[in-house]
Amino acid sequence: MTDTSLHRRLPDRLDTPLKSAVLSWETLLVLVAIGIFIANSIASPYFLNAWSLSDMTFNFTEKALIALAMALVIITGEIDLSVASIIALASTLMGLVLNQFGAPTPVLVLVGIFTGLACGAFNGWLVTGLKLPSIVVTIGTMSLFRGIAFIILGDQSYGGYPRDFAWFGQGYVWWVISFELVLFLVAAVIFYVLLHHTNFGRRVFAIGNNATAAQFSGVRVDRIKFVLFCLTGLMSGITAVLLTARLGSTRPSIAQGFELDVITMVVLGGVSILGGAGSIIGVVLAALIIGLVTFGLGLLNVPGIVMTIFTGTLLIIVIALPILWNMWKARRA
Amino acid sequence: MNRLLKTREIWLALAILAVIVLVTFRFPRFSQPANLLTIFNDTSILMMLALGQMAVILTRSIDLSMASNLALTGMIVAMVNAAFPMIPIPLLILGCILVGAALGAFNGILVWKLDIPSIVVTLGTLTIFRGLVFVISGGAWVNAAQMSPAFIQLQRGSFLGLPILSYFAIAVAILVYILMTRTPQGRAFYAIGVNPTAAVYTGIDVGRTKFLAFVLSGAISGLAGYLWISRYVIASVEVASGYELTIIAACVIGGVSIAGGIGTVAGALLGALFLGVVNNALPVIGVSPFWQMAISGAAILIAVILNARGESRKGRVILRRAEGVA
Amino acid sequence: QDGTRIALVVKSLGNGFFDAANKGAQEAAEELGVEVIYTGPTAATAEAQIEVVNTLIAQQVDAIAISANDPDALVPVLQRAQERGIKVISWDSGVAPEGRQIHLNPSDVNLIGETIIKLAADYLPEGGDVAILSAASTATNQNAWIEAAKAAIPEKFPNINLVATVYGDDDSVKSTEEARGLISAYPDLKAIIAPTTVGVVAAAQVVTDQDLIGKINVTGLALPSEFKQFIDNGASQAVALWNPIDLGYSAVFLANALVEGEEAAPGASFSIGRVGEVTLDDTNSAAMAAPFQFDASNIEEFSKIY
Amino acid sequence: MTEPILTLSGITKSFPGVRALNDVSLELYAGEVTALIGENGAGKSTLVKTMTGIYQPDAGEIRMAGGQITLPTAHSAAQMGITAIHQETVLFDELSVAENIYLGHTPTNRFGMIDWKTMRREAQLTLDSMASGIDASMPLKELGIAKKHLVAVARALSVDAQVVIMDEPTAALSQKEIEELYVLIELLKEDGKAILFISHKFDEIYRIADRYTVFRDGEMVGKGFIKDTPQSEIVRLMVGRSVDQIFPAREAQIGKTVLEVKGLTHPTEFENVSFSVRKGEILGFYGLVGAGRSEVMQAVFGMTRPSGGTMVLDGKTVAPRSPADAVEAGIVYVPEERGKQGVITGEPIFKNVSLPSLGKTSRSGFLRMAEEYRLARTYTERLDLRAHSLSQNVSTLSGGNQQKVVIAKWLATLPKVIILDEPTKGIDIGSKAAVHEFMGELVAQGLSVIMVSSELPEVLGMSDRIVVMREGLVIDTLDNKALAPETLVRLAAGIVEEAA
Numbered sequence A: 001m002t003d004t005s006l007h008r009r010l011p012d013r014l015d016t017p018l019k020s021a022v023l024s025w026e027t028l029l030v031l032v033a034i035g036i037f038i039a040n041s042i043a044s045p046y047f048l049n050a051w052s053l054s055d056m057t058f059n060f061t062e063k064a065l066i067a068l069a070m071a072l073v074i075i076t077g078e079i080d081l082s083v084a085s086i087i088a089l090a091s092t093l094m095g096l097v098l099n100q101f102g103a104p105t106p107v108l109v110l111v112g113i114f115t116g117l118a119c120g121a122f123n124g125w126l127v128t129g130l131k132l133p134s135i136v137v138t139i140g141t142m143s144l145f146r147g148i149a150f151i152i153l154g155d156q157s158y159g160g161y162p163r164d165f166a167w168f169g170q171g172y173v174w175w176v177i178s179f180e181l182v183l184f185l186v187a188a189v190i191f192y193v194l195l196h197h198t199n200f201g202r203r204v205f206a207i208g209n210n211a212t213a214a215q216f217s218g219v220r221v222d223r224i225k226f227v228l229f230c231l232t233g234l235m236s237g238i239t240a241v242l243l244t245a246r247l248g249s250t251r252p253s254i255a256q257g258f259e260l261d262v263i264t265m266v267v268l269g270g271v272s273i274l275g276g277a278g279s280i281i282g283v284v285l286a287a288l289i290i291g292l293v294t295f296g297l298g299l300l301n302v303p304g305i306v307m308t309i310f311t312g313t314l315l316i317i318v319i320a321l322p323i324l325w326n327m328w329k330a331r332r333a
Numbered sequence B: 001m002n003r004l005l006k007t008r009e010i011w012l013a014l015a016i017l018a019v020i021v022l023v024t025f026r027f028p029r030f031s032q033p034a035n036l037l038t039i040f041n042d043t044s045i046l047m048m049l050a051l052g053q054m055a056v057i058l059t060r061s062i063d064l065s066m067a068s069n070l071a072l073t074g075m076i077v078a079m080v081n082a083a084f085p086m087i088p089i090p091l092l093i094l095g096c097i098l099v100g101a102a103l104g105a106f107n108g109i110l111v112w113k114l115d116i117p118s119i120v121v122t123l124g125t126l127t128i129f130r131g132l133v134f135v136i137s138g139g140a141w142v143n144a145a146q147m148s149p150a151f152i153q154l155q156r157g158s159f160l161g162l163p164i165l166s167y168f169a170i171a172v173a174i175l176v177y178i179l180m181t182r183t184p185q186g187r188a189f190y191a192i193g194v195n196p197t198a199a200v201y202t203g204i205d206v207g208r209t210k211f212l213a214f215v216l217s218g219a220i221s222g223l224a225g226y227l228w229i230s231r232y233v234i235a236s237v238e239v240a241s242g243y244e245l246t247i248i249a250a251c252v253i254g255g256v257s258i259a260g261g262i263g264t265v266a267g268a269l270l271g272a273l274f275l276g277v278v279n280n281a282l283p284v285i286g287v288s289p290f291w292q293m294a295i296s297g298a299a300i301l302i303a304v305i306l307n308a309r310g311e312s313r314k315g316r317v318i319l320r321r322a323e324g325v326a
Numbered sequence C: 001q002d003g004t005r006i007a008l009v010v011k012s013l014g015n016g017f018f019d020a021a022n023k024g025a026q027e028a029a030e031e032l033g034v035e036v037i038y039t040g041p042t043a044a045t046a047e048a049q050i051e052v053v054n055t056l057i058a059q060q061v062d063a064i065a066i067s068a069n070d071p072d073a074l075v076p077v078l079q080r081a082q083e084r085g086i087k088v089i090s091w092d093s094g095v096a097p098e099g100r101q102i103h104l105n106p107s108d109v110n111l112i113g114e115t116i117i118k119l120a121a122d123y124l125p126e127g128g129d130v131a132i133l134s135a136a137s138t139a140t141n142q143n144a145w146i147e148a149a150k151a152a153i154p155e156k157f158p159n160i161n162l163v164a165t166v167y168g169d170d171d172s173v174k175s176t177e178e179a180r181g182l183i184s185a186y187p188d189l190k191a192i193i194a195p196t197t198v199g200v201v202a203a204a205q206v207v208t209d210q211d212l213i214g215k216i217n218v219t220g221l222a223l224p225s226e227f228k229q230f231i232d233n234g235a236s237q238a239v240a241l242w243n244p245i246d247l248g249y250s251a252v253f254l255a256n257a258l259v260e261g262e263e264a265a266p267g268a269s270f271s272i273g274r275v276g277e278v279t280l281d282d283t284n285s286a287a288m289a290a291p292f293q294f295d296a297s298n299i300e301e302f303s304k305i306y
Numbered sequence D: 001m002t003e004p005i006l007t008l009s010g011i012t013k014s015f016p017g018v019r020a021l022n023d024v025s026l027e028l029y030a031g032e033v034t035a036l037i038g039e040n041g042a043g044k045s046t047l048v049k050t051m052t053g054i055y056q057p058d059a060g061e062i063r064m065a066g067g068q069i070t071l072p073t074a075h076s077a078a079q080m081g082i083t084a085i086h087q088e089t090v091l092f093d094e095l096s097v098a099e100n101i102y103l104g105h106t107p108t109n110r111f112g113m114i115d116w117k118t119m120r121r122e123a124q125l126t127l128d129s130m131a132s133g134i135d136a137s138m139p140l141k142e143l144g145i146a147k148k149h150l151v152a153v154a155r156a157l158s159v160d161a162q163v164v165i166m167d168e169p170t171a172a173l174s175q176k177e178i179e180e181l182y183v184l185i186e187l188l189k190e191d192g193k194a195i196l197f198i199s200h201k202f203d204e205i206y207r208i209a210d211r212y213t214v215f216r217d218g219e220m221v222g223k224g225f226i227k228d229t230p231q232s233e234i235v236r237l238m239v240g241r242s243v244d245q246i247f248p249a250r251e252a253q254i255g256k257t258v259l260e261v262k263g264l265t266h267p268t269e270f271e272n273v274s275f276s277v278r279k280g281e282i283l284g285f286y287g288l289v290g291a292g293r294s295e296v297m298q299a300v301f302g303m304t305r306p307s308g309g310t311m312v313l314d315g316k317t318v319a320p321r322s323p324a325d326a327v328e329a330g331i332v333y334v335p336e337e338r339g340k341q342g343v344i345t346g347e348p349i350f351k352n353v354s355l356p357s358l359g360k361t362s363r364s365g366f367l368r369m370a371e372e373y374r375l376a377r378t379y380t381e382r383l384d385l386r387a388h389s390l391s392q393n394v395s396t397l398s399g400g401n402q403q404k405v406v407i408a409k410w411l412a413t414l415p416k417v418i419i420l421d422e423p424t425k426g427i428d429i430g431s432k433a434a435v436h437e438f439m440g441e442l443v444a445q446g447l448s449v450i451m452v453s454s455e456l457p458e459v460l461g462m463s464d465r466i467v468v469m470r471e472g473l474v475i476d477t478l479d480n481k482a483l484a485p486e487t488l489v490r491l492a493a494g495i496v497e498e499a500a
């Protein structure tokens, strides 16, 4: 590093955008996704079929919707473990208004969404207002939200959702393109723009990289974190609508264990669990990969639990690979 | 100052007492020694696991794989026992501890050598370990009929009126207490949690210390694997599924700080005991079991809010007036 | 594709009861010359079962025979399967009629309900407190049996006092804890009735551990191979169960009949091979046989079979 | 001529973007105090860390008592008999004082168990020998900063060492405690220990050191005996030029009051702090470390909530509840801890600069990168930032250049008042001059500058008026006309009072 290499007039960047794109995490994920797609096509004759592929999307769209918002939360260095419980509570309250007051579909949807939002706001308040660590807060609210669902519903279930309500979880917009898939794609675009092309997104990254310095730079850290928890709650509420519509019934145990799948998607998508780095494209690709893996193995009638070995190993390997690669490079240097 | 440190545990102990007293009003039999011992015995496994988790959390890490480790070790030991009933139980227990420790070491190595955040590593092994349970068992359960009587009966024996299972918990608690307060290694767990940079300055290898914490939590999970299986006399894929969060909850209620460096053996034990007492009390006083989950969620939130209040009260004082006699 | 493929979807893999059913299903497969795919989720949840059904639809199997984790939640996906030309029957634990063409009850609901109470009452000549430890609160078949049992008590077993119904979720830990809870909450409890193979083992173990053999009688539905020791040690006097092997066997026969073009309608009767014949009722349900009782006299023999 | 106990030669150590040490050598002698002298960032602390096993040198060798040694860990250094009081207090708040002293070399009994009794007793003995008045069994977090520093000293002394290194041990101590430390150092000398003493205070050096070694920009530029060397010679070695020229002469165009702070109070940190700053003025804040200056500034900046007091900016009352409010009002703050509070490491230069000005560079909330680059270029080039590109990660910049990024960030918001907290701490000489020059330019443009500094020459050289703080109180506000440095030191240390 000599002085001559320092430019008087500072260039914007040295690497071309293309070069950095080629070397990115997303490229790695695209390659993995293509690999699994090909492997699936070879392994099962039933895979390459429009309806199969359409059915496959149901394996991930709901979780991926939450993963979009969760990615932002994790980028700021926080976490929300309560998403699955928010779904349970939102779904239960939808069932409650339906069965008690015979509420029509639009009201059901609003109840789902607002319950999610309220739960998210509660988490956000505990984290930013009371300055509590989010991992602990959301472990608590995880039991609390689902617990309320159990109190309301006990061993009962709610059913009898109207036909037009079911469309949210079972309907097709066009041919094999389901409403869930369309909603997910639209949400992905919105979140992509939000995170990568707005001031808000820029501040989210700044908080994740260094929350103190961000605050010292005039970023309203608490306000942004609060909004993000609300957003995660909102997406959980929307997911509650989809899932309830797809199942056509509500039990307090609905969506049990979703949270870990969602976080796996986010982390596999290249979002740093320590905060400050990640992309929506990565998360979308990770969701697709998980969908491909689980559906592909399902076609071979591999039990779900064995699939989790694949996803768990994939997670560790994909995270470890770049690290090992860097270590190897450093050793050679 | 020591008083201040101790208050957290004392408050928790008082809370537990309060629950017991309240329940006793409605149901006198609840506070009979026999019932209290039963609760203690019922909570033994959770107490041990909470101690293992505490060691990991002290080092600013987290182990989400404990319950899966427990299930895997438990399945292995159950299958070994079913196939070779003549292997003496102490040997099996030793084997469990070693297998559990090895699984923990796998987590630890990834955290130490590759510097992958522990939450990612253990999120991965959480699913891998449980998947392996299915793979090795082919999905079949090992049930009471296949286990040897010694295997099942060991923890059910009692000594001085207390079941053997309780002694396991007491032994683990004593060992961890000695480790945490009497050995340089134990203090290293605290040191790297309080201030990792300063720990390096004092010659502590941060990575290696985290590794050892994972080995410890793994070994305890392994031991708990045997105890769990022989207690519930069924080994299946679903054993203790989702229990990892209960373990963390016990730690949090017990005042173990998720940011590392703060936590005591007594706190973790009381945290687990609190959950145990509440779970036992609810059905007895006729509260619907459906309230149980919401109540433990609320308990976690209240505990963490109280702990945070306690911590934020200390502020640095630079005014001579405020410092009093300086 | 070549031969007929029938998927036998169970509530969760690794459950001894379903493994036994699979034995019978494979037997039927051989007899009929069809292929049986034995599958299911590892956790007994509706969501996981839906994913399994989705992949079966993609594989274009000819028929699905399912023991459902939830009677309603599986309806949409099973309807979609039917739209794609797949025959659907439920067995053991049913789905709502919209979701399937036939439901095969292992036995008659009322008969089972009555049997589980009778198992307890037989050994309580004076009467007394009994409690039920069920599977998941959402389990269709258990709920139906419990309803039937409650209905039978007032007339047929007036001195039996049902004090509580708790749910162990077919999870051995939860079941154990619920059983403990029952025992401490109801000091005068005389019997625990567990109409589930997981719960009954857990309850018997608790009774054994707490030295309550002779004070509390555990009974319900149990697999003889898993339960033998508790009959032997006296924690239980008698339990009952139908034959899961026959159940799996019959389910495959029914599914295959539909694939071969037979129509499911009230009143129609189907041959179920060596087990005999069943007739559909108004809801297209059929019942296989009365539950069979196991006690000290015959447990040895049956524990070797299933 | 005696042989040195410890010899370092050819030591080189680089960090990304900085060569902190370049082929330096150093000798330490038994029973003698060697002073290591050099400006901020000269590499002194880095050398200490290579001598204590915390950093591994890229090249060079360490010899002790004739033989070559390696120090792979901090533990091995302690075993070799090298101990240090580090510049940062590297202690554990949640642990007891005794444990802080002994962690890493705790006394154990024959079962390998920690011998708490011995530990507490020994720790208490060490503390008492320093007349510290600290109880070894209390938790460290209950001590003030000066006491904590004493614990760090006790920690170093608890190791049975041949070589004792002290990196600015007196920076946080009061006069009385410093005297105790001198006594201790004499005792160590008598014991035949070799002592390396790092300090920026010449009076101290001349009082206790026998030899000196001077570093400049990571290189060893001179050494010798203190007795034979005049202070001016050492300063010339240190800085490479004569001292008076460092501060730019400027003509103050001072206008009306811009910011008026009255009676600002915080429950634990400071009380009744009042001051005002005028247009075109540099207001210096002087005090010892821990005097509470940073806390006052952070309250003005909305970072902490004061319990009382008022602030008037341009005739309007302001009460910022967050830094964002303060920035909106036109008050900005360049924090002291650059890495933690100043730059967002992990993000490129242009994102750092544009962060508070996103409102200006974006259109209805959507980013416009081209605008960001333009904004960043405008301000970083004005500050003569040395970097390869605007997309370079700030963490790869040297300290001085990071500081420029922080300042550029704030200038882009067009503030009214800019607060600089230790603006040249850890900055190399060249950048330091640039920062000073730039402060002159800022006030010339009509901004108001508040400069917190512990460096006496800087305060005297730059300020129009000086506020002196001690223990959370404003002691005095002085016009910077023919002020004697001693006056400030005395006010800051409270020596006047004690004499009276």
Ligand SMILES: Nc1ncnc2c1ncn2[C@@H]1O[C@H](COP(=O)(O)OP(=O)(O)OP(=O)(O)O)[C@@H](O)[C@H]1O
Residues within 6 Å of the ligand: D015, D016, D018, D019, D020, D038, D039, D040, D041, D042, D043, D044, D045, D046, D047, D087, D398, D399, D425, D426
């Ligand atoms: N961990 C690190 N990473 C990158 N650069 C570093 C690191 N530590 C020190 N430096 C750089 O090395 C140089 C020397 O720093 P060092 O702390 O040794 O200075 P010093 O002489 O002790 O200064 P002071 O008098 O302020 O304590 C500085 O430019 C500093 O920014």
Ligand SMILES: Nc1ncnc2c1ncn2[C@@H]1O[C@H](COP(=O)(O)OP(=O)(O)OP(=O)(O)O)[C@@H](O)[C@H]1O
Residues within 6 Å of the ligand: B316, B317, B318, D143, D144, D145, D287, D288, D289, D290, D291, D292, D293, D294, D295, D336, D422, D452, D453, D454
């Ligand atoms: N009583 C204390 N306990 C702990 N840390 C303290 C205490 N007093 C001061 N410090 C620390 O010392 C540093 C300087 O303190 P502070 O900012 O209050 O004073 P200052 O006058 O601004 O000193 P400086 O010259 O360092 O700017 C800060 O990092 C602060 O956290």
Ligand SMILES: [Mg+2]
Residues within 6 Å of the ligand: D044, D045, D046, D087, D167
């Ligand atoms: Mg230094």
Ligand SMILES: [Mg+2]
Residues within 6 Å of the ligand: D290, D293, D294, D295, D336, D421
């Ligand atoms: Mg300061």
